[in-house]
Amino acid sequence: MTAQPTDTSDSTPTPATKEHPEGERITGAQALIRSLEMEGVDTMFGYPGGCILPAYDPLLESSIRHVLVRHEQGAGHMAEGYAHVSGKPGVAMVTSGPAATNLVTPLMDAYMDSIPMVAITGQVPTAAIGSDAFQECDTVGITRSCTKHNELVMTSQSLPMAIRQAFHIATTGRPGPTLVDVPKDVLVGEMEWYWPTDEEVLASLPGYRPNMKGHPRMVKEAAKLILEAEQPVIYAGGGILKARAAEALAELVELTGIHVVTTLMARGAFPDDHELNLGMPGMHGNATAVTAMQKADLLIALGSRFDDRITGKVDAFAQNAKVIHVDIDPAEQGKVRRPDVPIVGDARLVIEEMIVQIRALLDSGVTQADTGAWKSKVSGWQEQFPMTYEPSEPGAALKPQFCIEQLRDHAPDKTIVASGVGQHQMFASQYWHFNDPYTWVNSGGLGTMGFSIPAAIGAKAAKPDSTVWAIDGDGCFQMTAQELVTASLEGLPIKVALLNNSYLGMVRQWQEMFYDERYSSVFLDSSALPDFVMMAESMGCAAIRVESPEEVGPAIEKANSINDRPVVVEFRTEAAEGVFPMVPAGASNDDVILHPTQQDRKEHLS
Amino acid sequence: MSRVRDYGSNTYPTTDLNHHILSVLVQNRPGVLARVSGLFARRGYNIYSLAVAPAEQEGMSRITIVVDLDSAPLEQVTKQLFKLIDVIKISELDPTHSVERELMIATVKAAGAARGEVQTLTQIFEGKIIAVSEDNLTLSLEGHPDKLDDFEELLDSYGIVELQRTGRVALPKLDRGARLRVAN
Numbered sequence: 003m004t005a006q007p008t009d010t011s012d013s014t015p016t017p018a019t020k021e022h023p024e025g026e027r028i029t030g031a032q033a034l035i036r037s038l039e040m041e042g043v044d045t046m047f048g049y050p051g052g053c054i055l056p057a058y059d060p061l062l063e064s065s066i067r068h069v070l071v072r073h074e075q076g077a078g079h080m081a082e083g084y085a086h087v088s089g090k091p092g093v094a095m096v097t098s099g100p101a102a103t104n105l106v107t108p109l110m111d112a113y114m115d116s117i118p119m120v121a122i123t124g125q126v127p128t129a130a131i132g133s134d135a136f137q138e139c140d141t142v143g144i145t146r147s148c149t150k151h152n153e154l155v156m157t158s159q160s161l162p163m164a165i166r167q168a169f170h171i172a173t174t175g176r177p178g179p180t181l182v183d184v185p186k187d188v189l190v191g192e193m194e195w196y197w198p199t200d201e202e203v204l205a206s207l208p209g210y211r212p213n214m215k216g217h218p219r220m221v222k223e224a225a226k227l228i229l230e231a232e233q234p235v236i237y238a239g240g241g242i243l244k245a246r247a248a249e250a251l252a253e254l255v256e257l258t259g260i261h262v263v264t265t266l267m268a269r270g271a272f273p274d275d276h277e278l279n280l281g282m283p284g285m286h287g288n289a290t291a292v293t294a295m296q297k298a299d300l301l302i303a304l305g306s307r308f309d310d311r312i313t314g315k316v317d318a319f320a321q322n323a324k325v326i327h328v329d330i331d332p333a334e335q336g337k338v339r340r341p342d343v344p345i346v347g348d349a350r351l352v353i354e355e356m357i358v359q360i361r362a363l364l365d366s367g368v369t370q371a372d373t374g375a376w377k378s379k380v381s382g383w384q385e386q387f388p389m390t391y392e393p394s395e396p397g398a399a400l401k402p403q404f405c406i407e408q409l410r411d412h413a414p415d416k417t418i419v420a421s422g423v424g425q426h427q428m429f430a431s432q433y434w435h436f437n438d439p440y441t442w443v444n445s446g447g448l449g450t451m452g453f454s455i456p457a458a459i460g461a462k463a464a465k466p467d468s469t470v471w472a473i474d475g476d477g478c479f480q481m482t483a484q485e486l487v488t489a490s491l492e493g494l495p496i497k498v499a500l501l502n503n504s505y506l507g508m509v510r511q512w513q514e515m516f517y518d519e520r521y522s523s524v525f526l527d528s529s530a531l532p533d534f535v536m537m538a539e540s541m542g543c544a545a546i547r548v549e550s551p552e553e554v555g556p557a558i559e560k561a562n563s564i565n566d567r568p569v570v571v572e573f574r575t576e577a578a579e580g581v582f583p584m585v586p587a588g589a590s591n592d593d594v595i596l597h598p599t600q601q602d603r604k605e606h607l608s
Numbered sequence: 609m610s611r612v613r614d615y616g617s618n619t620y621p622t623t624d625l626n627h628h629i630l631s632v633l634v635q636n637r638p639g640v641l642a643r644v645s646g647l648f649a650r651r652g653y654n655i656y657s658l659a660v661a662p663a664e665q666e667g668m669s670r671i672t673i674v675v676d677l678d679s680a681p682l683e684q685v686t687k688q689l690f691k692l693i694d695v696i697k698i699s700e701l702d703p704t705h706s707v708e709r710e711l712m713i714a715t716v717k718a719a720g721a722a723r724g725e726v727q728t729l730t731q732i733f734e735g736k737i738i739a740v741s742e743d744n745l746t747l748s749l750e751g752h753p754d755k756l757d758d759f760e761e762l763l764d765s766y767g768i769v770e771l772q773r774t775g776r777v778a779l780p781k782l783d784r785g786a787r788l789r790v791a792n
C-alpha cells in the first residue's frame with residue numbers, strides 16, 4: 003500500500019479577516035472552524051461522532067488539514083507531538099462522551115509537560131445537559147484537573163471568543179492544554195460573525211496576567227551569585243524549550259563557563275556535544291550529572307521544577323547549594339525547594355537580562371570566582387563513570403543500548419526522536435546525542451505508555467521534511483500501534499524502532515531489584531505474539547525484524563531509505579538488561595546505583 | 609469564663625492558629641466554585657469553612673475560605689489558587705486585623721425548666737428566638753465566630769437537635785489599616 007496524502011493536506015494560508023465581514027450570519031460550526039483558521043491552525047487531529055458532527059461539515063471547505071485518527075487518545079498525543087516540535091498549539095477535535103473521556107490521558111499528559119494544546123469536544127444539546135442523555139458526560143468536570151482551563155460554550159455567538167481565549171491561555175504563561183466543550187445546538191445555531199480583538203480577549207480574562215519579565219532586583223542578585231559560585235551547575239528544564247530560550251542559554255553558558263544538566267524534558271535544549279553539557283540528571287541520569295547537582299554550591303534552575311525524579315529524597319538533595327529558580331509559574335517557586343533567589347518570568351527574557359547583568363558586573367571589575375578545582379573534579383567523574391553497557395554475547399539477544407547507538411549514528415541531522423515510556427525511553431534519552439532543540443518528544447511528567455507512535459505522527463505532520471523515529475517498547479507498541487494505519491493512509495511516514503524485550507521491562511527491573519526477582523505479570527511473551535512484522539505490514543508499513551548485531555546497521559539504513567510509508571524495525575533485545583545508573587525511588591541521589599561494572603569504585607564519586 | 613472544649617464532638621474552635629482566612633474575588637461564572645473546591649481537593653488542602661456570595665462588583669463573587677494550614681503552606685495555597693483563570697484577587701486576612709462574622713441557627717431542646725434557661729442564655733448573647741414549639745426552640749445568633757463557638761458549647765448541655773452555621777465571612781479592619789496582602 004502506498005501512502006497517499008489526502009486532498010486537504012496542502013494547506014493554504016489562513017484567510018484574512020477582510021474576507022469575513024463582521025455581522026455575516028453563519029452557523030456556530032462554521033464559526034468554530036473559521037475561528038481555528040483565524041488562529042493559524044493548519045493541521046488538526048480528530049475523530050467525528052454524533053455531537054461534533056456539525057463541525058465536520060464546514061471542515062470540507064476549510065484550509066485546515068484534518069488527520070483522521072483511529073483512537074481519540076491518538077488524536078491527543080498527535081496534537082502534543084505536533085506542539086512539541088513546532089511550538090504551535092496542537093489541536094484535537096472529538097465528539098462527546100466516550101470520545102471526550104478517551105482524550106483525558108493526552109490532556110493530563112500535556113498538562114504535566116506544559117504542552118500547548120487546544121481540545122474541542124462535542125457535547126449534547128444545551129437542553130439535554132444534565133439529563134444523562136446519550137453520550138453525555140460532564141466533560142468540563144472530568145477535565146477540570148487535567149487542563150489549564152476549560153469552558154462549556156452555551157451560545158453560538160460566544161464561540162469565537164471561547165476559541166480565542168482557549169488559544170491565548172494554552173500558549174501564554176506556562177503553556178498547557180485547554181478544552182472547549184461545544185453542545186450540538188451551539189454548532190447548529192446561527193451567529194453573527196465577529197473576531198474579538200486582542201484587547202477584548204485580555205479584558206475578558208481579568209484574572210489571567212502571566213508575569214513575563216523577572217524582577218530586576220532578583221535578576222541582579224542572581225547575577226551576583228552566579229559570579230560568586232565556585233561549584234555552579236545550570237539545571238535546565240523543559241521551560242527552556244517552551245520559552246524558546248536555547249540560544250539565550252547557550253550564550254549564558256559561553257559567558258560563564260558553567261556546566262549544564264538537561265533534564266528529560268530539556269534534552270536538546272543545550273547540545274550534548276558541548277563539553278560543558280553533563281547530560282541528563284535524575285533517577286536514570288548519568289553519574290556525573292547526578293553528582294554534580296548533588297555537590298553544587300549553586301543550582302541555577304531554569305524552567306525546571308525539582309521533580310521527584312530529579313531530586314530523589316528532597317531533604318538530601320543538593321544540600322549545600324544555593325538555588326536560583328527561574329520559572330514562569332509562581333507556584334513552582336518554593337513548591338519543593340525554597341529558592342534563595344526566586345525569579346518569576348519567561349526563561350528567555352530572564353536569561354537575557356541575567357546576561358546583561360553579569361556583563362555589567364564584569365565590566366565594573368567584579369571577577370568570577372575560580373571554578374577550576376570544581377571543573378577538574380567534574381571531568382574526573384566523567385572519565386571514571388561514563389555511560390556503559392556490556393556488549394551482547396555471540397548468539398544472544400541484542401543490547402538495547404547498542405540498537406539506540408546504531409540508530410543515532412545512522413540518523414540524518416536533526417532527526418526527531420519520540421519515545422514511549424519504559425526502559426527504551428531511558429536508553430534513548432541516555433544514548434542519543436541531542437544537539438538541536440525540539441528533536442526529542444517524550445512523555446515526562448505523566449509517563450504515558452503508548453505515547454511514541456501517535457506523538458511521532460504528530461511531529462511528522464508538523465515537520466514533514468524531518469526524519470522522525472519513534473523509539474518504542476513492545477508493551478507501549480501494543481497500546482497505540484493502530485495509529486500506524488493513520489500514518490500510512492495520511493502520508494505521515496514515521497519510522498518505529500521497536501525494542502522488543504518481551505517484557506514490561508521497566509517494571510521487570512523494579513521487580514528484579516526491589517522484589518527479589520519475583521516477576522509478577524510482566525512477561526508479555528511478545529517474541530511469540532503478536533507477530534510485529536505481520537502486524538506492521540497489515541497496517542501498510544514496511545517491516546523488518548532484526549536479531550543479530552550485524553543486521554542492525556543495514557536494517558536501519560534500509561529503514562532510513564524508505565520514505566513512502568511508515569517503517570517498523572523490530573529489534574529482539576535482551577530481557578534482563580537493566581537501566582543504570584539508578585537512584586531508587588525515594589532514595590538520596592548520594593545512593594545512586596551505578597552500572598554493575600562501576601559500582602565497586604563508587605567511592606570516587608565524591 | 610472557664611471552658612472545657614469537647615474536641616471529640618462537632619464543636620471545634622474556629623480561631624485556630626493554623627486557620628487562615630482567604631478572601632478570594634472571582635469572576636462569577638459557571639463552575640467557579642467547583643474549580644476552587646476541586647483545586648483544594650486535588651492538592652490535598654483542607655477547607656475549614658467556605659462562604660460564597662456575589663461581591664460589590666458586577667459579575668464578581670467573593671469566596672471567603674478558612675484554610676487549615678496543617679495541610680499545606682499558605683503560600684502554595686494562594687499561588688495555586690491564583691493560577692485559576694477565574695480568580696481575580698486573593699487577600700489574606702490576618703484574624704487580628706480583620707472583622708469576621710458568622711451566622712448560626714440552632715434548634716435546642718427546651719422543655720420545662722430548660723426553656724427559661726435557654727431564653728436567658730439567648731438574651732445574654734443577644735441572639736434571637738426565631739421559632740418555638742412545645743419542646744424545642746430555634747435560635748439565631750450572629751457575631752464573631754468565637755462568640756458562636758461559646759454559645760454553641762453552652763447550648764450543647766441542653767441538647768442540640770439541629771444546628772447550621774454559615775461559615776465565616778471577613779473583611780479587613782478599617783482602623784489602623786488592615787494588613788492586606790494580595791497574592792502577586
Ligand SMILES: Cc1ncc(C[n+]2csc(CCOP(=O)(O)OP(=O)(O)O)c2C)c(N)n1
Pocket residue numbers: 422423424425426427449450451474475476477478479501503505506507508509
Ligand atoms: C499507560 C501506562 N500504564 C502503565 C505504566 C507503568 N509502566 C511504566 S514502564 C512500563 C513497561 C513498559 O514496557 P515496554 O513498553 O515493553 O517498555 P520496556 O520497559 O520493556 O522498554 C509500565 C507497565 C505506564 N507508565 N503507563
Ligand SMILES: [Mg+2]
Pocket residue numbers: 424475476477501502503504505506507
Ligand atoms: Mg518491553
